[in-house]
Amino acid sequence: MSKTKYILGSFADPDDMMHGIDKLQENNVPIYDVFTPMPIHGIEDKLGIKRSRLPKAAFGFGLLGTLTAFTMLYYMLVYDWPMNIGGKPAFAAPDFIPVMFELTVLFGAYGMVFTFIYKNHLFPGRAPRVMNLRATNDRFIIAIDAQEVKDAKKVDSLLKGAGAVEVLHNDRKYVSYE
Amino acid sequence: MSSHHESILREPLITGENITYAKVTDDVLVPVENKANRAWWIGFTIASLGALMWVVAVSYTFWTGIGAWGLNKTVGWAWDITGFVWWVGIGHAGTLISAVLLLFRQNWRNSINRSAEAMTIFAVICAATYVISHMGRPWLAYWPLPLPNQFGSLWVNFNSPLVWDVFAISTYFSVSLIFWYTGLLPDIATIRDRATGLRRKIYSVLSFGWNGSVKTWQRFEAVSLILAGVSTPLVLSVHTIVSMDFATSVIPGWHTTIFPPYFVAGAIFSGFAMVQTLLLIARKVMNFENYITMFHIESMNKIIIVTGSIVGVAYLTELFIAWYSGAEYEQYAFLNRVSGPYWWAYWSMMTCNVISPQLFWFKKIRTSIAASWILSIVVNIGMWFERFVIIVTSLHRDYLPSSWVMFYPSVVDVCVFIGSIGLFFTLFLLFLRFLPAIAMAEVKLLVKTSSEQSKKALIKAGKVDKEHAKFYVESLDKYDSVNQADYAKN
Numbered sequence: 077m078s079k080t081k082y083i084l085g086s087f088a089d090p091d092d093m094m095h096g097i098d099k100l101q102e103n104n105v106p107i108y109d110v111f112t113p114m115p116i117h118g119i120e121d122k123l124g125i126k127r128s129r130l131p132k133a134a135f136g137f138g139l140l141g142t143l144t145a146f147t148m149l150y151y152m153l154v155y156d157w158p159m160n161i162g163g164k165p166a167f168a169a170p171d172f173i174p175v176m177f178e179l180t181v182l183f184g185a186y187g188m189v190f191t192f193i194y195k196n197h198l199f200p201g202r203a204p205r206v207m208n209l210r211a212t213n214d215r216f217i218i219a220i221d222a223q224e225v226k227d228a229k230k231v232d233s234l235l236k237g238a239g240a241v242e243v244l245h246n247d248r249k250y251v252s253y254e
Numbered sequence: 255m256s257s258h259h260e261s262i263l264r265e266p267l268i269t270g271e272n273i274t275y276a277k278v279t280d281d282v283l284v285p286v287e288n289k290a291n292r293a294w295w296i297g298f299t300i301a302s303l304g305a306l307m308w309v310v311a312v313s314y315t316f317w318t319g320i321g322a323w324g325l326n327k328t329v330g331w332a333w334d335i336t337g338f339v340w341w342v343g344i345g346h347a348g349t350l351i352s353a354v355l356l357l358f359r360q361n362w363r364n365s366i367n368r369s370a371e372a373m374t375i376f377a378v379i380c381a382a383t384y385v386i387s388h389m390g391r392p393w394l395a396y397w398p399l400p401l402p403n404q405f406g407s408l409w410v411n412f413n414s415p416l417v418w419d420v421f422a423i424s425t426y427f428s429v430s431l432i433f434w435y436t437g438l439l440p441d442i443a444t445i446r447d448r449a450t451g452l453r454r455k456i457y458s459v460l461s462f463g464w465n466g467s468v469k470t471w472q473r474f475e476a477v478s479l480i481l482a483g484v485s486t487p488l489v490l491s492v493h494t495i496v497s498m499d500f501a502t503s504v505i506p507g508w509h510t511t512i513f514p515p516y517f518v519a520g521a522i523f524s525g526f527a528m529v530q531t532l533l534l535i536a537r538k539v540m541n542f543e544n545y546i547t548m549f550h551i552e553s554m555n556k557i558i559i560v561t562g563s564i565v566g567v568a569y570l571t572e573l574f575i576a577w578y579s580g581a582e583y584e585q586y587a588f589l590n591r592v593s594g595p596y597w598w599a600y601w602s603m604m605t606c607n608v609i610s611p612q613l614f615w616f617k618k619i620r621t622s623i624a625a626s627w628i629l630s631i632v633v634n635i636g637m638w639f640e641r642f643v644i645i646v647t648s649l650h651r652d653y654l655p656s657s658w659v660m661f662y663p664s665v666v667d668v669c670v671f672i673g674s675i676g677l678f679f680t681l682f683l684l685f686l687r688f689l690p691a692i693a694m695a696e697v698k699l700l701v702k703t704s705s706e707q708s709k710k711a712l713i714k715a716g717k718v719d720k721e722h723a724k725f726y727v728e729s730l731d732k733y734d735s736v737n738q739a740d741y742a743k744n
Contacts (some may be wrong), residue, residue, distance in 0.1 A: 120468065214279060
């Protein structure tokens with residue numbers, strides 16, 4: 077084997093790229109990852125990626141917000157220091173709703189986004205793990221781990237056959253450290 | 255998905271020849287990757303002078319107290335709250351475009367959502383500054399927070415809409431901010447991968463290391479959808495709670511149940527007008543004619559007619575209910591609005607908000623750039639007057655005729671307001687200069703399905719019904735960025 081670490085098929089058209097994925101899969105070539113400048117619908121099914129569980133996480137965080145708000149309001153207004161405001165009951169449940177709603181949204185949104193950032197290892201200052209600089213611009217990149225394929229030439233021709241504009245052999249995994 | 259062609263009958267969302275993914279990036283990043291042009295510098299200079307005036311006026315207010323304003327003991331709320339409600343209302347269109355239109359799968363939002371969301375954030379910042387400065391003692395601004403009694407107050411009164419508002423506005427600002435920033439991540443990564451040197455380092459930090467892998471995009475889409483889902487009720491709740499600041503008080507003219515829907519419709523109305531004001535200029539100066547097309551402008555004008563009419567119905571309902579209630583004070587409050595000393599404010603509001611937007615029923619007017627821009631300014635003025643009318647005319651003649659007064663703004667009042675517009679434009683111009691004003695990744699989704707060029711190719715290939723093609727070409731008549739003659743030979 078040469079020094080090649082990753083073989084990248086660079087496509088100019090998302091449909092050609094999807095075709096490329098099919099071709100590779102038909103020939104049992106394992107795909108490491110796919111990098112695209114925009115979300116590609118239907119690609120998860122092709123690559124067998126499971127549905128994201130983030131919506132469930134968001135629901136959980138939202139519920140946490142609701143409960144936090146209720147507990148806080150109940151503690152402050154009913155338990156700790158009930159105030160006599162025009163003789164009205166301290167536990168004025170309908171008045172609790174706006175703040176409970178706002179905290180539900182706040183916790184749900186922030187909890188979900190932070191989970192997203194955490195799970196994708198995104199944070200300010202992280203060195204971007206980019207394999208090809210045009211993947212965020214106009215190219216759709218299929219990356220194949222060169223260690224896992226026996227015949228690199230065949231992968232090249234499969235990618236070319238599917239319509240890849242160029243096929244790159246990268247000696248380093250990520251280009252963006254330079 | 256990207257290979258599915260949409261119906262030829264739909265108007266294109268991207269116009270122009272040779273639109274490729276690379277061209278979208280190049281076009282959108284022109285202002286970010288090049289030196290600012292003269293128009294930007296002139297705008298920025300004027301706006302930052304306005305912002306400077308705002309700093310001076312607000313500092314003066316902090317130094318002397320709110321006695322610097324034209325308030326008196328009868329009218330305790332005037333320009334400050336007018337400005338606050340006006341700015342919060344303007345912010346609402348951004349969330350509406352980015353969240354509600356996403357839920358309804360309106361693809362035309364893709365090219366305007368980014369700048370509309372930025373507008374939301376800057377408008378809410380302007381609104382929040384009013385909240386702080388109208389407190390009079392801004393160093394006690396933490397008092398509405400639920401802090402223990404040792405901090406100087408009792409637990410805050412959670413039965414008060416003013417406390418709800420603290421939670422609503424701060425949640426709204428925070429959630430809008432992450433919604434906007436998450437959406438920016440892929441586009442910041444695009445700038446990063448094209449930049450060199452220090453710029454690359456800065457955008458690299460800002461991009462959080464985004465790389466566009468399958469899993470990242472999949473989660474990104476889930477996050478966008480859920481954020482849109484929670485932002486939709488959030489934006490409705492925010493203006494509902496703002497309206498409750500008034501509606502739960504016992505002031506005639508404020509104490510009405512119609513306030514929440516009426517305020518929300520007004521907010522969307524004024525917000526779309528501001529989006530129109532900003533984008534019609536941005537589109538011209540930044541050469542975005544192919545992305546923000548006449549279809550976008552017309553669609554926004556249609557929303558302006560609908561919401562303007564809802565607001566009109568609300569005004570008439572208010573008048574009717576005031577008469578029908580039989581309550582003397584309520585009747586007088588409205589009689590005073592219509593024919594009292596502030597009649598000119600009331601009728602400016604009626605003209606600007608209800609009558610002039612009806613001109614958009616004419617296709618010629620709603621597809622004219624000059625007319626849309628002028629009417630959008632008229633709506634902005636009208637919505638400012640609406641808040642002024644609601645706030646000042648209800649207060650200046652209260653229950654006790656001996657305390658009836660007029661409100662006259664002081665110079666500081668005027669400077670704070672005009673200065674806040676300067677602050678808003680300063681932030682907006684900085685945004686246009688340093689961040690992509692159009693969501694590139696989202697526009698790229700439309701290149702293969704909804705662009706004029708892909709539709710033209712379909713017609714050329716003869717894959718389309720002749721009648722349909724004719725209808726489509728006729729619908730292009732309104733576009734200023736399309737040459738219909740190109741279709742003549744087919």
